[in-house]
Amino acid sequence: DxxxxxxxxxxxxxGDSLRISCAASGFTFSTSWMTWVRQAPGKGLEWVTNINQExxxxxxxxxxxxxxxxxxxxxxxxxxxxxxxxRAEDTAVYYCVRLDNSGYMAYWGQGTLVTVSS
Amino acid sequence: xxxxxxxxSTLSASVGDRVTITCRASQSINIWLxxxxxxxxxxxxxxxxxxxxxxxxxxxxxxxxxxxxxFTLTISSLQPDDFAxxxxxxxxxYPYTFGxxxxxxxx
Numbered sequence: 001d002x003x004x005x006x007x008x009x010x011x012x013x014x015g016d017s018l019r020i021s022c023a024a025s026g027f028t029f030s031t032s033w034m035t036w037v038r039q040a041p042g043k044g045l046e047w048v049t050n051i052n053q054e055x056x057x058x059x060x061x062x063x064x065x066x067x068x069x070x071x072x073x074x075x076x077x078x079x080x081x082x083x084x085x086x087r088a089e090d091t092a093v094y095y096c097v098r099l100d101n102s103g104y105m106a107y108w109g110q111g112t113l114v115t116v117s118s
Numbered sequence: 119x120x121x122x123x124x125x126x127s128t129l130s131a132s133v134g135d136r137v138t139i140t141c142r143a144s145q146s147i148n149i150w151l152x153x154x155x156x157x158x159x160x161x162x163x164x165x166x167x168x169x170x171x172x173x174x175x176x177x178x179x180x181x182x183x184x185x186x187x188x189f190t191l192t193i194s195s196l197q198p199d200d201f202a203x204x205x206x207x208x209x210x211x212y213p214y215t216f217g218x219x220x221x222x223x224x225x
Contacts, residue, residue, distance in 0.1 A: 044205065044216055044217075044218050044219045045154075045156075045162065045205055045207070045216040045219075046216065047207070047213060047214040047215065047216065050212075050214075059212045059213070060213075061213045062213070095161055095162075100167075102150060102167060102168050102209060103150060103152075103209020103210075103214060104152040104164060104167035104168070104207075104209060105152065105154070105162070105164060105207070106164045106167075106173065106174070108161035108162055108163075109161065110161055111161055
């Protein structure tokens, strides 16, 4: 079975940095596009970033460009999101998602909560 | 950026009802549209991809249709498990965007 398990969320102060991780299993990670989607408390879903299989192509929503960086380690079946200069508006549950053909999201992790507050 | 607008925002219905949720794109997205169901405290679940293809294990009472800028999700006979929030999402171009969600409530 496909499993995506996020970790690393927590409470940080505005301006801080945090790296969250996603451990993937049950599929060939190295041949899959991956994505991060976030959801602020009580709000809708927001696509954050995609990365291709080799890690050579990365795309970001404007609100995180220059602050967030997606990466992957195919040898470890792991996906990462490095978040710098965090703001209160980055507070959300962050989901690790496998991106399938045509850009749809068939497999989601359980999410990790990132709270940015002083 | 392509904006996705869902209607209605809230829908009250009864078990056995047929319901339709609409998603409109601010420009053509061909058939690059997916629908998701989300229950409180849980991750979203894929229902429909490429506008009308049924996700794996999704009951056949869920049907997606449309192309271009207007899309619909129809549930033919509501079951108790269907009361949840539904989101559409396009993947035509970056940035991917989601609709604001439609909360399906029990009448």
